[in-house]
Amino acid sequence: MKKSFLLSVVFGLMGTAVLAGQEKFPVESYEELPQFVKPDAKEWESVKGTRISWGSTHERYAKTSVPMKNLSRLQGISGWRGEKVAAQAVVWSRDGLEELSFEISDFKGPKGQVIPSGQFEAGFVRYVMADEVRKDGNCGSREDRSLFDSTMVADCIDPYLKTAALAPMNTMPVWISCRIPQDIAPGTYKGKVIFKDGERTVGALDLNILADSHVLPEPSQWHFHLDLWQNPYAVARYYQVPVWSREHLEAMRPMMERLASAGQKVITASITHKPWNGQTYDWFESMVTWMKKADGSWAFCFDVFDMWVEFMMSCGIDRQINCYSMVPWSLSFKYFDMTTNTIKSVDSAPGEKAYDEVWTCLLKAFASHLKEKGWFDICTIAMDERPAEVMQKALNVIKKADPDFKVSLAGNYHPEIEDQLYDYCITINENFPEDVLERRRSEGRISTLYTCCAEGYPNTFTLSPLAEATWIPLYAAAKNVDGYLRWAFNSWTREPLLDSRFRTWAAGDTFLIYPGNRSSMRFEKLIEGIQAYEKIRILRNECRNGKDTGKTAQLEDALASLRIADLAETPASIAVDKIMVILKN
């Protein structure tokens, strides 16, 4: 599959074309990059007419191959009432179709009850450029495209595309999901998906949805501590709207509501310029305005921060605000110098006079502002991994400014500062000591796991096996931690709909959602895992309350057998399916 070079050239041209003359980046409709693996006519020889089948949601079906894996005529999917369930259909044809479309029927269940077709969210699955995941934990540069194979991969679920031309010897997946209403009767709901070419029906697939008697609470009630970092700056750039304008907020709203409905708990706020040194295509600006007055004193304005927090809360994300970062990688803090009307910077490290002075001023002003807003108790001063002595010095400054400030860290496990961290997220390959975890829970502290570029698996890269996204929350349940953090919900690449690769890290590392509020198969599979985590939590509670159906012991056994190392050899789907079967029964 060494076609990377060719692809880079193709992409290079396309990418340039899209931006020429400052045209808008596509939102509603777009053309994918060309498939560079051409269909093998021999493989397609035996395919008669147009074929339609259910596939598996674990699979990314290749565009130019005949789908083979996990096909079935009848699909039965089950879930708790309130749960979002999904199915994937595939359509393929030797001769192609001019105008493929699909329709979802109403689903009829017991006692004349119906899940109306409007309850479904569905879309053709689109293909995006991705480069291979490196399993060795190396996070380095990917500017030299010849070092990594690239491929077009199914990932984006596109509800805008109502009809699609299917080229000869091509496959078209369709992703169909449905949040089972909480208030319908348990039982089986039967419906179908009808496929058409223009006006002509080319086939239909039956679908049974089994609604369990259990009810999954609203996402806002989920306990799973989901922390996918949001990047408002990427949205402003992609939509070409002024940052923090009304249009900007409008563009973000559906995406952030989607994030809320996945159970997101945390608002990502930047309180310094480039808290992550501009590592993303769209770097983060400070939501706190830093200004130095002519008399040398500091002034801070929180208007943008307030606007962002209030906006996010209006989208349903209102449990926690994590503020990055007192220890940005560059330790250079930009501010507006009112004396010279220029942007300057304080270049100083924790423990140094200039650092401690400006941060003490900022944190005192910030604490007072947060208290006025009633947000002090849900706000944390958030850090990424830094040397322990640097973090300890930063912690000293925080405590001096206000001893009640909460602190977050996403980093390695450091026992010496653990007790100072309210929200502590460690890498998935580490473990909190059991007694620490227990104590943290009893103190109301949050303990979670993260993956980033360093973890070849499990992960949520564009080319990660889809089931790994589901596997992660199950692992969190097994480890008894509170949730999962990933550093990028939407730190988009330049043209994420076309190319999910970035100059660093494996493709897809930087985002889980596409422009136009398009979900990804990865994101949907993560939600599946989060829902399973919630179900396990509820079942564990029922067990503690003596309502055990015998299922819990089975479940705990299956969870206890989850091993990261096993993923090197055994697809995550095996372990995931095993647990899902237990949950279903």
Next chain:
Amino acid sequence: MKKSFLLSVVFGLMGTAVLAGQEKFPVESYEELPQFVKPDAKEWESVKGTRISWGSTHERYAKTSVPMKNLSRLQGISGWRGEKVAAQAVVWSRDGLEELSFEISDFKGPKGQVIPSGQFEAGFVRYVMADEVRKDGNCGSREDRSLFDSTMVADCIDPYLKTAALAPMNTMPVWISCRIPQDIAPGTYKGKVIFKDGERTVGALDLNILADSHVLPEPSQWHFHLDLWQNPYAVARYYQVPVWSREHLEAMRPMMERLASAGQKVITASITHKPWNGQTYDWFESMVTWMKKADGSWAFCFDVFDMWVEFMMSCGIDRQINCYSMVPWSLSFKYFDMTTNTIKSVDSAPGEKAYDEVWTCLLKAFASHLKEKGWFDICTIAMDERPAEVMQKALNVIKKADPDFKVSLAGNYHPEIEDQLYDYCITINENFPEDVLERRRSEGRISTLYTCCAEGYPNTFTLSPLAEATWIPLYAAAKNVDGYLRWAFNSWTREPLLDSRFRTWAAGDTFLIYPGNRSSMRFEKLIEGIQAYEKIRILRNECRNGKDTGKTAQLEDALASLRIADLAETPASIAVDKIMVILKN
């Protein structure tokens, strides 16, 4: 004298050397650029030993020529008590001197009274690079050095240089000035200047100072409206001190006190970024901080403006504050955008919505601030020449913001807006209609004249005849206007002590004072003219009060005969001397 090319090369090298490694620009001691006109041995053949003589303050004696003009053994200078008087001595030698120095004695007068030597300000005259004045009024670029002849010219008066080596066949002028104490007895004060080479006395020159019975008031009481624009940014850059730091103010203080003692009335304040489009080597930053808040409203901070005004007032310049500019040449107004933490600009012209909005906000806030400070009545919103309709639109915005705002303009005479201008300065080649001038005076308005690059003569370029600087205030007296404006007191070139040329305009256009608070012969000659203006004013008053000594009619005749056009043929010194003789008698 076509040596420009050579000189540019020499200067190029020197200039670079001075800045290499961010060395400091010289303040206390420095080496001049080399003289490129070599002495003519034949001319010097007849010069025996070291020669010393009084010269004339009208003359710039060449470094490598035998001084010939206006030499005298005894110099008598006269002035009113309180007046600053000056003399110029010249020392020249065929064989050179190793360590030339001079000493000024106490000056003994009637009734045992003394003008102590400490009352004198004196210094060797230094040579600076200058290019020729263009008489055609063309203000264009001088980047092509081959278009203008350059020469080293005597201008800077250097009190730091206590001993000087005089090269063989070189001339060294010495400038000596003295403010005659107001409280000494009228009469003749006799003293001398002794010249030494190391410890050896090489000669002495007698000097008589005749103190008139008249008393010239303190410069702060002078009526002459002197408006030389100050550039604090040039000082910060040259002294390599942070702008508006304590060191910056300390560096400016002696220069601004010198300016105050020349009768300066106006504080030059910049309220926009680059009010003159960065035309000077050091452009002006806004002393008002412009900020736009996240809700779209404007915020202005006047801390720097206040600091500057208070500093200037502490230097003795406190009559007026001129604020530039609502109509800068680029009509682009920079501000700090608090939403994005970036510097942005409003690009809008008078009459447009964005312009009117931001200026109405600024002017209202400014008026309120000025009133709080008690400065509203001495503050003007100041403009340079712009098309009349543009100025009228700006005036409309000013009047809307606060109808009592005073307005200044330095530009052509526009009868249609004249009555809206409190401080109106027109070019020296124009005239206010006599009735307008009279009315303006009766209304307490200020009417002055200016010269800039466009006036070949009279002017104060490094190569302008020195007497022109004196001629200008006399002409103002003749025209019955209130004073004189020049746009640059200290908009220094990169290394003004070495080279007074600039990329535009004739050399010396951009400054009248040198780093280290060194005065120039031009500036001293201007002061001489300003003092004459004050004396004329006082004599006219005396005449009106019946104390006419017969001198006034003579004076008015001489003043009435001043014609700019005559300067093309007849040196200004002739007319100046004629008037000075009348004033003396």
